[in-house]
Amino acid sequence: MNSRERVLKLFKGEQVDRVPCFSGMGNVTEEGIKKLEYKFAAIHLDAEMMAKTAASTYKLFGFECGVVPVDLCVEAEAMGCVINVYPHAEGILYPTIKEKLIHNENEMDIAIPPDLAARGRVPLLKEAIKLLKEDIGNEVAVGSYVLGPFTLAGQIMELNDLLKLSFKKADKVAKLLDVMADAIIIVAKEYESAGVDFITVREMGATSDVLSPRVFKNLILPPLQKIIKELKAYSVLHICGKTNDIVTFMMEAKPTAISVEQKNDVVETRKKLGNDALIFGNYDPYNVLVSGTEDLVRSTIRKCIDDGVSAIWPGCDIWPTVPPQNMTAMMDETKKYGGKK
Amino acid sequence: MADEAKKKEILEKLRNGVIQYDEDTCKEAAQEALDAGLDANEAIFDGLVSGMEEVGRLFEAQEYFVPEILMCADALYAGLDILKPHCKQMDIGVKGAVVIGTVEGDVHDIGKNLVKMMFDVAGFTVYDLGRDVPLDKFVEEQLKTDSELVCLSAMMTTSMVGMPKVIEKIKEKNPNCMIMIGGAPTSKELADKWGADGYAEDASNALKEAIKMVSFLKKLRDEKAARQQ
Numbered sequence: 001m002n003s004r005e006r007v008l009k010l011f012k013g014e015q016v017d018r019v020p021c022f023s024g025m026g027n028v029t030e031e032g033i034k035k036l037e038y039k040f041a042a043i044h045l046d047a048e049m050m051a052k053t054a055a056s057t058y059k060l061f062g063f064e065c066g067v068v069p070v071d072l073c074v075e076a077e078a079m080g081c082v083i084n085v086y087p088h089a090e091g092i093l094y095p096t097i098k099e100k101l102i103h104n105e106n107e108m109d110i111a112i113p114p115d116l117a118a119r120g121r122v123p124l125l126k127e128a129i130k131l132l133k134e135d136i137g138n139e140v141a142v143g144s145y146v147l148g149p150f151t152l153a154g155q156i157m158e159l160n161d162l163l164k165l166s167f168k169k170a171d172k173v174a175k176l177l178d179v180m181a182d183a184i185i186i187v188a189k190e191y192e193s194a195g196v197d198f199i200t201v202r203e204m205g206a207t208s209d210v211l212s213p214r215v216f217k218n219l220i221l222p223p224l225q226k227i228i229k230e231l232k233a234y235s236v237l238h239i240c241g242k243t244n245d246i247v248t249f250m251m252e253a254k255p256t257a258i259s260v261e262q263k264n265d266v267v268e269t270r271k272k273l274g275n276d277a278l279i280f281g282n283y284d285p286y287n288v289l290v291s292g293t294e295d296l297v298r299s300t301i302r303k304c305i306d307d308g309v310s311a312i313w314p315g316c317d318i319w320p321t322v323p324p325q326n327m328t329a330m331m332d333e334t335k336k337y338g339g340k341k
Numbered sequence: 342m343a344d345e346a347k348k349k350e351i352l353e354k355l356r357n358g359v360i361q362y363d364e365d366t367c368k369e370a371a372q373e374a375l376d377a378g379l380d381a382n383e384a385i386f387d388g389l390v391s392g393m394e395e396v397g398r399l400f401e402a403q404e405y406f407v408p409e410i411l412m413c414a415d416a417l418y419a420g421l422d423i424l425k426p427h428c429k430q431m432d433i434g435v436k437g438a439v440v441i442g443t444v445e446g447d448v449h450d451i452g453k454n455l456v457k458m459m460f461d462v463a464g465f466t467v468y469d470l471g472r473d474v475p476l477d478k479f480v481e482e483q484l485k486t487d488s489e490l491v492c493l494s495a496m497m498t499t500s501m502v503g504m505p506k507v508i509e510k511i512k513e514k515n516p517n518c519m520i521m522i523g524g525a526p527t528s529k530e531l532a533d534k535w536g537a538d539g540y541a542e543d544a545s546n547a548l549k550e551a552i553k554m555v556s557f558l559k560k561l562r563d564e565k566a567a568r569q570q
Contacts, residue, residue: 086446089445089446091502091503092502093446093500093503094446094500096446096447096448097448159449159451160411160450160451160454163407163411163451164408164412164415166408167408167409168412208406209407209525210406210407211406211407211408212403212406215406215408240525286501286526287526287528287530287531291531291534319502
């Protein structure tokens with residue numbers, strides 16, 4: 001069973017020989033970027049560089065996927081925000097939104113540009129997906145990600161205002177989130193047409209560290225349901241931070257799998273959702289994978305498996321400065337221990 | 342001096358205005374406090390800050406979430422803006438200036454703004470550099486202002502890694518400057534490893550840490566007042 005078969009079988013709900021070790025979020029490494037002699041800021045703007053960098057984590061370490069994009073600004077940029085890729089940065093800085101689209105409450109009534117699929121880097125992403133598939137698509141599952149509606153709204157307007165309005169004027173926010181959902185669907189459809197096997201919906205901003213489970217259910221869940229219903233590829237719903245109180249709502253969005261991070265008590269989640277639910281997670285990609293020892297990496301992987309994850313999957317983007325020996329330890333431990341449960 | 346019952350009523354109104362995120366009530370109560378001749382510092386600490394302490398508790402109990410806290414902060418500022426011009430410089434042996442900002446690569450500033458609020462309340466001079474701030478700017482600003490404290494915030498793992506460079510540069514030039522780091526991906530271990538003096542992992546913890554600090558100032562003030570009597 002190769003990595004591709006393993007991951008696709010898992011998504012289908014079929015038996016696999018062991019848990020796979022992959023991600024639906026960013027996983028490029030400095031090791032890979034160095035070998036390719038690229039500059040980090042450049043890989044976001046060139047389909048070939050993006051695809052080659054994305055493939056390098058599989059090629060160097062056997063990490064069982066290929067995922068583009070690398071940054072989180074594709075949708076907001078296509079909607080009309082201006083991004084900053086920090087072209088002059090020495091180290092690694094991820095692109096951010098420099099200019100928002102909505103500046104105050106009165107500007108919230110926005111429309112999706114009719115040519116959204118042709119704007120910003122959406123075409124570049126399609127090209128990158130095709131290249132990535134040509135390169136390693138027979139060996140691993142190829143994935144992409146979109147933001148969740150609330151997280152995208154938080155890029156398009158001041159997060160501060162969005163949060164307050166989600167309390168004071170929930171109707172207005174619900175309307176905006178519905179527009180965000182439509183935009184996200186358009187982008188996701190483009191990725192699907194380029195041939196991705198799975199799409200992760202990253203609704204990082206709607207964690208229970210920030211919003212109450214009640215607001216999540218009333219405001220965030222409906223547009224998430226709308227998006228996931230439209231997806232033909234396998235879908236993974238990811239939320240950061242505390243999620244134990246909302247995992248059942250996450251399941252109500254009907255993704256193929258849910259993804260949680262280290263703050264989630266997976267034993268509890270498994271109990272709540274039953275044996276058939278696909279739960280991906282839930283190790284700390286910085287404090288374990290980057291700054292931890294190999295021993296910590298190995299013991300964490302074993303704990304994730306013992307707790308009942310369906311796939312070893314990082315809680316967020318893998319930070320590129322990850323030491324190569326820790327990547328190797330993670331893969332090795334997953335292979336050794338991942339079939340025992 | 343206002344009579345005790347009236348004073349208590351006004352302080353309670355300020356406190357409740359913050360807890361119930363009611364800007365108008367806070368404004369009204371702040372004006373009443375001034376009209377009644379209440380000490381502005383007292384109105385801030387025993388009214389507004391006392392309300393924020395309760396908000397911190399409600400957040401911890403998961404009755405309040407970030408939207409509520411932001412609204413409470415607006416209410417606090419509504420009162421503070423009126424009271425602050427009437428504050429006497431607090432003579433409690435702690436006065437200071439702080440440089441605060443979110444590091445380059447990060448555009449999140451909610452936690453940073455909550456911490457800033459508590460410094461404003463405590464009467465610090467706050468140099469707010471905003472968000473997405475180039476690392477060297479922190480060092481420059483600290484040297485320029487000779488601030489006792491520098492606060493670095495990062496919400497994303499991806500932007501946090503610039504922090505040790507700033508800490509090193511500042512400590513090299515000014516070993517006595519205290520540095521506090523904050524944001525979801527930070528931890529006590531990282532703070533220790535990077536040589537920072539304190540940390541807060543999220544907005545609520547930042548708020549808690551800042552409340553703790555301001556409560557401590559309040560205690561000093563009360564003790565001093567008690568000694569003087």
